[in-house]
Structure formats: C-alpha cells, structure tokens
Amino acid sequence: MSQFGTMSDADVAAVKSRLIQQISDMSDAEIEIATKSEDSLAYYIANAFKAFAAALGYVVALPFAWAATVAKSLYDGFKKGWSAGFRSAGIDW
Amino acid sequence: MGLFDSAREAIVNALRADNPQISQADMDSILRQIDEKIANEPPPRVALIGETGVGKSSTLNSLFNAGLEISHTEACTQEAAEIRVPLGSMLASEMKIDTVEADLGELVVYDMPGLGEGLGARDQHLATYDEILRRVDAALWILDAPDRMIEYAQVEMARLDKTLTEYMTFALNKVDTVHPGETAWYAPANLPSPEQEGNIKLRMADVEAKVREALPHWKGRVIGYSATRRFNLPQLFAAMLDGVARERRWVLAQRKSLADYFEFVDSRLLPEGGELPGRTSTNSKPMKDPLDAAREALGVLSPQQFKAISSDKAKLDEWLAGVMNNPGSSKDEV
Numbered sequence: 508m509s510q511f512g513t514m515s516d517a518d519v520a521a522v523k524s525r526l527i528q529q530i531s532d533m534s535d536a537e538i539e540i541a542t543k544s545e546d547s548l549a550y551y552i553a554n555a556f557k558a559f560a561a562a563l564g565y566v567v568a569l570p571f572a573w574a575a576t577v578a579k580s581l582y583d584g585f586k587k588g589w590s591a592g593f594r595s596a597g598i599d600w
Numbered sequence: 601m602g603l604f605d606s607a608r609e610a611i612v613n614a615l616r617a618d619n620p621q622i623s624q625a626d627m628d629s630i631l632r633q634i635d636e637k638i639a640n641e642p643p644p645r646v647a648l649i650g651e652t653g654v655g656k657s658s659t660l661n662s663l664f665n666a667g668l669e670i671s672h673t674e675a676c677t678q679e680a681a682e683i684r685v686p687l688g689s690m691l692a693s694e695m696k697i698d699t700v701e702a703d704l705g706e707l708v709v710y711d712m713p714g715l716g717e718g719l720g721a722r723d724q725h726l727a728t729y730d731e732i733l734r735r736v737d738a739a740l741w742i743l744d745a746p747d748r749m750i751e752y753a754q755v756e757m758a759r760l761d762k763t764l765t766e767y768m769t770f771a772l773n774k775v776d777t778v779h780p781g782e783t784a785w786y787a788p789a790n791l792p793s794p795e796q797e798g799n800i801k802l803r804m805a806d807v808e809a810k811v812r813e814a815l816p817h818w819k820g821r822v823i824g825y826s827a828t829r830r831f832n833l834p835q836l837f838a839a840m841l842d843g844v845a846r847e848r849r850w851v852l853a854q855r856k857s858l859a860d861y862f863e864f865v866d867s868r869l870l871p872e873g874g875e876l877p878g879r880t881s882t883n884s885k886p887m888k889d890p891l892d893a894a895r896e897a898l899g900v901l902s903p904q905q906f907k908a909i910s911s912d913k914a915k916l917d918e919w920l921a922g923v924m925n926n927p928g929s930s931k932d933e934v
C-alpha cells in the first residue's frame with residue numbers, strides 16, 4: 508500500500524514517469540508556440556519596417572536570421588533549465 | 601514602458617543596428633508608424649467547426665480563458681452581413697459570429713455546425729464554409745473522440761478548395777470519455793488509464809488515416825485532448841498556430857491563456873523543483889531583460905519558464921550582445 512489507496516509503489520512510480528512524459532510533451536509544445544510567435548512578430552515588424560523605410564527612400568537590410576537564432580538559444584536554455592530542475596528532484600532526465 | 605513596447609524595441613533594435621544609414625528623425629517616424637500598425641492590427645479570427653455538444657465553447661474557454669464574456673456585439677452583426685451566403689441558408693442562420701472579449705484580448709469566433717449527415721442544401725453549406733475558411737486565421741475542426749462523425753463529413757470536406765484544408769487541425773475532444781469510459785480516467789494524475797491511452801491512440805490513427813485519404817494534400821495534425829480536463833492544451837494550441845499565416849501568428853499567441861492542467865494533478869505526484877509549463881508563480885518578479893519581456897508580452901512562456909531560460913544567463917547575455925551590436929553576425933550561426 509502506498510499513499511495512493513490500493514496502488515503499489517511501483518504503480519505510483521509508473522504514473523509519475525507517465526506524468527513526467529506529459530510535462531515534457533507540454534513543454535515541447537510551449538517551445539514550439541514561443542518559437543513560432545516570436546518569429547512571427549519579428550517577421551511582421553521587419554516587413555513593416557521595410558515598407559515604411561522604403562516610403563522614405565531607404566533600402567533596408569532585414570536580419571531575418573536573428574529570429575531563428577532566438578529560437579535556438581531559447582530552446583537550449585529551456586531544456587537545460589528543465590533538466591536541472593528534474594535532476595535536483597532526483598529524477599534522471 | 602509596457603511589455604509589448606519592450607518586445608517591439610528588442611526587434612527594432614536589431615533592425616536599427618543593421619541599418620545605420622537611416623537618420624534619427626526618419627527612424628522615429630518609422631517606429632511611430634509601426635506602433636500605429638500594431639495597435640490597429642485586427643483581432644484573430646478563429647473558426648470552430650463541429651456538431652452541437654462536441655465542446656466548441658469549452659475548447660475556446662480552455663485555450664483563451666474566453667469564459668463568461670461571450671457577447672453578440674454590433675461588430676459581429678456587421679461581420680455576419682459581410683458574408684455572401686444565399687439568404688435563408690440553414691447554415692447562415694445557425695452559424696454564430698461572436699466577438700469574444702477573452703482574458704488577453706478580443707477574438708472573432710466563427711461558431712460553425714459540422715458537415716454532418718441529414719443537412720439539407722449541401723452546396724450552400726459548402727459555399728459558406730468556403731467563404732469563412734478564407735477569412736479566418738485559424739480553424740479547428742472539433743470531433744467528439746468516441747464518436748464517428750468524420751466518415752460523412754470528410755467526403756464533403758474534400759470538395760473544398762485545397763488551400764483551405766491544408767493546415768486544418770482535427771481536434772479530438774473528450775478523450776477522457778474514450779472506452780472504457782470516464783471512470784477509467786486516472787484523476788489524481790489527470791491522465792488517461794493505460795487502456796484508454798491505447799484506445800485514444802487507435803482513434804487518432806483512425807481519424808488521421810481517414811483525413812489523409814480524403815485530403816491527400818493535408819499537412820495538419822490530429823490532436824487528442826480534453827477541454828474540461830485541460831489535457832494536451834499546449835499541443836492543441838501549437839497545432840492551431842501552425843496553420844496561421846506567419847505574419848499573424850503573434851496576434852493569436854498574444855491571446856493564449858491556457859487553463860491550468862496542473863491544478864487538476866495531485867501535487868504529491870509532481871516532480872519537485874521541475875518547472876511546470878504554463879504555471880505562473882505568485883512571487884515571481886518582473887523580468888528586466890527586454891527579451892524576457894518580449895516573450896512575456898507574447899504570452900507564450902510563464903515567468904517560471906523564463907526563470908529556467910535565464911538560468912543560463914551567460915549564454916543569453918552572449919547572444920543578446922551579438923544581436924544588439926551586430927545582428928548580421930548571428931546569421932553565420934544559424
């Protein structure tokens with residue numbers, strides 16, 4: 508018997524690991540959302556910038572690649588933060 | 601300075617650094633115009649397709665905290681009048697267009713009945729679908745996971761213009777009621793039982809195969825979720841966002857306000873110290889880094905998630921310096 512009624516400790520451990528998988532899936536989706544919306548805002552502003560600058564006679568360079576860089580650095584940092592959190596909880600990530 | 605201003609500034613700074621030829625006065629004028637454009641950006645338009653009771657309203661509430669604020673406003677009536685459908689069409693009278701004042705901003709919601717069997721005037725229905733799918737930013741086709749409504753509807757869907765269904769998200773709601781039924785749901789962890797999980801996977805594969813058969817060009821996703829259990833909501837939001845045009849995704853993401861999944865999980869089952877996606881902490885301090893603020897302004901990551909990211913401060917600073925000082929150089933790393 509464990510703290511969860513009739514469940515054995517092994518069952519509780521299985522549920523916990525399933526929950527960690529769920530958290531990981533959720534965080535992957537959150538990262539995808541963050542990445543795509545950030546890229547979108549950059550794209551939107553950069554296009555507006557280009558159009559308004561053109562009206563004033565400027566031809567501008569658009570550093571589109573930087574959005575992809577944000578995404579990558581965000582992703583790496585995020586994963587690292589997660590792993591650290593789980594390691595401190597004694598969970599091998 | 602507001603959070604959104606910080607977001608805009610982080611992006612604009614990169615553009616400014618890359619374009620030193622623009623005078624200060626002209627730069628100020630350009631930024632003013634960008635501000636105006638952002639302020640006047642129309643709210644996201646979302647179509648929810650599905651039979652009565654599949655959970656269209658519940659889904660909207662769970663993704664945007666649209667809550668009790670649904671109202672039929674003047675603006676909606678005008679939108680409705682713009683739609684060119686034959687008057688007296690059954691769908692035109694059943695379809696509801698609402699301007700919803702959600703937690704984080706306005707949404708225009710097209711509440712559409714499914715293409716189920718027994719509907720008259722099929723061509724008129726399709727014409728209305730065509731008209732609406734052309735004007736919305738995102739479309740969710742919501743199905744009751746245990747039901748089998750899709751068999752008939754897929755035939756009709758195949759008659760629509762390909763571009764309109766290319767990124768359609770098929771949202772299988774109520775996975776908690778999948779066989780052997782709601783009592784099998786493992787409530788303390790807010791997860792399906794192993795048996796349910798197997799059946800949910802089978803059901804998703806079945807829907808996916810049927811959609812692919814009807815719509816060979818389809819690149820969307822099938823997501824199994826539960827609006828009331830708040831299960832798989834980030835996955836559903838990500839799939840929906842994927843179908844939105846690149847320049848409009850931020851507008852939808854700005855309104856994202858997912859119902860808290862972890863509120864329904866017994867805290868004894870949660871890993872201690874791990875950051876929980878979407879959870880906001882009451883004692884979190886406002887971020888001063890403009891890029892953190894940018895993400896927060898977009899509503900895409902919680903303060904706890906920011907904390908996790910900024911725990912790798914050295915890397916963030918290094919990257920930030922690179923972008924702010926010399927945006928061009930970051931291209932090499934991509």
Ligand SMILES: Nc1nc2c(ncn2[C@@H]2O[C@H](COP(=O)(O)OP(=O)(O)OP(=O)(O)O)[C@@H](O)[C@H]2O)c(=O)[nH]1
Binds near residue numbers: 655
């Ligand atoms: N078990 C379960 N019930 C749900 C879920 N989502 C919605 N429901 C229930 O299904 C019923 C219908 O939900 P609504 O959101 O009103 O459905 P709708 O599609 O907006 O219905 P109409 O407005 O009549 O077209 C309500 O009783 C909800 O509580 C779910 O994920 N699981």
Ligand SMILES: [Mg+2]
Binds near residue numbers: 656657658
């Ligand atoms: Mg409804």
